[in-house]
Amino acid sequence: MTNKYYEFFCPVKVIAGKAALEHIPYELTGMAAKRPMIVTDKGVRAAGLLEPVIAACEESGLEITTIYDDVPPDSSTTVVRDIAGIYRQEKCDSIIAVGGGSAIDTGKAVNILVSEGGDDIAKYSGAGVLKHPLKPFFVVPTTAGTGSEVTSVAVITDEAKGVKLPFTSSFLLPNAAIIDPRMTLTLPPHITAATAMDAMTHATEAFTCMAKNPLSDAYATAAIKKISQSLLQVMDNPKDSDGRLELAQASTMAGIAFSNSMVGLVHALGHSTGAICHLPHGLCMSLYLPYALEYNLETIREPLGELLLYLEGPEVFAATPASRRAEASISAIRKLRDALYKRCQLPRTLKETGKVTEAQLDHIAEMALDDGSIMFNPKEVTLEDARAVLRRAWA
Amino acid sequence: MLAKRIQPMVFQARRLYVELMFQVMGRALQAVSEVDEKVQNEARALPDGFLFEMMVMPAGSKLIVEHTGQGRFRYHGDKAPRPVDLSIQFKHIAHAFLVLSFQEKTSVAFANDRMLVDGDISYAVRMTRVLNRLESFILPKLVAKRAVKEYPADLHLPEKLISAARIYLKVATNFVETVRA
DSSP: OOOOOOOOOOOOEEEESTTOGGGHHHHHHHTTOOSEEEEOOHHHHHTTOHHHHHHHHHHTTOOOOEEEOOOOSSOBHHHHHHHHHHHHHTTOOEEEEEESHHHHHHHHHHHHHHHHOSSOGGGGOEESOOOSOOSOEEEEESSSSOOGGGOSEEEEEETTTTEEEEEEOGGGSOSEEEEOGGGTTTOOHHHHHHHHHHHHHHHHHHHHSTTOOHHHHHHHHHHHHHHHHHHHHHHHOTTOHHHHHHHHHHHHHHHHHHHHHOOOHHHHHHHHHHHHHOOOHHHHHHHHHHHHHHHHHHHHHHHHHHTHHHHHOHHHHHHSOGGGHHHHHHHHHHHHHHHHHHHHOOOSSHHHHSSOOGGGHHHHHHHHHTSGGGGGOSSOOOHHHHHHHHHHHHO | OHHHHHHHHHHHHHHHHHHHHHHHHHHHHHHHHHHOHHHHHHHHTSOTTEEEEEEETTTOOEEEEEEEETTEEEEOTTOOSSOOSEEEEESSHHHHHHHHTTSSOHHHHHHTTOEEEESOHHHHHHHHHHHHHHHHHHSOHHHHHHHSSSOOTTOOHHHHHHHHHHHHHHHHHHHHHHHHO
16 A cells, blocks of 8 residues: 555635626625735735725625735834734724735734734744634635645744744634636736746645645646736736636645645745745746756656646647656746746846845855745755755856 | 454554653654754754643643753753743544554645644744754654655764764653653
8 A cells, every 4th residue: 555645725715717806895795804904015016906805705795894005025023013902992894905925924923913812923833733613714815826825824024133033823814715817917017027937936836845645736736827827918908808817726726736736946046045035935936946946956856847748738748758758847937937038038047037146055055955935845955065056046 | 342342452552652652752853852953953943941842632641842052952851840931732542543654744744734832933944944853863764754755865874873863862861861860
C-alpha cells in the first residue's frame, strides 16, 4: 500500500461572474448580518471600486454601516486594533474586505479581534489558536493574483517588535469570495501582469511541489489554462471583461490549489527579495519562476511536462516529444514573460528591476533558506544552490 | 480474532518504540551539536535558551532540547524547564511511528500534514535541517535516504563513520549517566 496521503479543505462559497456584487446583500442577510463594515484602502476608493459594492447593497435596502479606507500596504497591529474599535463603536456585525492582499489580511485580523474580544491581536498569532467560528466575513478581491480570498492565513506587522505575525486557522477563511469582473477592469497593465504571474506561480508550484494532490492538481491546471489563454488578451484589451473574469477566477483557483498543497523555492526567494529589496510580490514570482523550475527540473520532470498541455494547448503538447515537454513548459513561461516585458516592461531579471544590487544576493539566499515554503520544495536547497539560482536570475 | 488479540501489544510496542526513538534523538541532537560544525552553524541562529520540543499529540511522548549558546544543544528529556519556543507536533502516534521508523521522510510528513508547527516557522525549517543532518550521520546511507529529502552529496564514508561513532558513543554515555543518576 502506498504511503500517499493528503488533505484538502476549501469551504469558501465562490460567487463569480456578471453582477456577482449584487449577491452580497442576499448572502449577508442569509447569515443574519445587517450592519456590515467595509475594510479597504485609499487606492481602491480612489479608483471608484467601492461604489458598485455600496450601490449593490443599498439597492437591496442594506446600509453599509461604516467604511474604513485607510489600510496601508503593509498592515499593522495598530491598524487592526483601530479598525476593531470602530467596528465595536458602530455596532457592526460583519466585515466586507474590498481590495488586495493587505486589505484582505487586515479584514481577517480584525475579524479575530471583534469575534474573540480584546485589543491585542498578537496573542492570537500562530497556528490553530482560534477554536471558534468568527463573524460573517466576505471578500471582494480587486486584484487577480494573491488568492487571499481562499487562504486561511493572514500576516500582520507588529510595529513595536518589528516582526511579522502570522495567523493560521481555517476560521480565517471568508464565508464567501465575490469575484466580479468590474473590480479588476481598471487595474493598470503592470499590476495586471504581475498579479497574473503571481497566480501562475501559485498554480505551477502547487502542481510541482511536495504536497501536490489530485484535488489541488485539478484547480492548478485549470488556473494555468485560464491564465495562458487570457493574460495576453487582457493586456492587449484591458476592458475585456470576460478575460478579466477568467484571470480573477484563475487567481481564486490557484489560491485554492496552493493553500492545499503549498509552494516552494520561487516563493522562498520571492519572500526574501520582497523583504530585503521591497519589490512587489507578483513581480518576484514572475522573475524567479523559470529559474526555480530549471533548478528543480530533474525532480519535477513529469508533472512539469504535463503542464505543457495547459500552457500551450493540445497541438503543441502532442507535437512535443514526452522527453522534451518539461523544458518546453519552461520555454512557454519564458515566452509569456517576454511578451509581458514587451507590453509593460515587467522585469525578467533582477538587474532589470533596477532595485536589487548584486551585493544583496547573498543576503536574499540566506533569508530564503529559512522561509517556510522551502520545506515543500521537491529538491533540498542548500545555500550554494540558492545563490546559484539567484546568479542565474541576476541578468 | 488473533489480530484483535495482539493489537494492544502492537500499539504498546509502537508507543515504546516512539518513546525510545525520542530519547535517542534527543541525546543524539545534543551529541551532533558537539561534533559537527554545520549543525553548530545552523543552531547558532537560534536564541540562547531556545527550547525545542517534538511531541505526539495530545499528550504523548516528547523530546525537549535547549540551545545553550554557541550552537550547542542540551537534551532535557521530556520535561521543559519553561514554556517551549518551538513545538513540532505529530497529530497521532501512528504518524510519529511512520517518520521515526523511516517509512516517511520528515519533509513528506510536513507535506502530508502529519505534523503541526507551533512557533516561528523559520526556526522549524532550521531544526528540520539539523534533524536531517543528524539522520544522515547516524543512519546507514540506504536508510538515511528514506529519511531525508536528499542525502548530502558531500558526506563521504570516512567522515560519516567517524562522526556516527562519536555521536553513538556520546548517546550511550548520556544513557548510562541518566541511569546512574
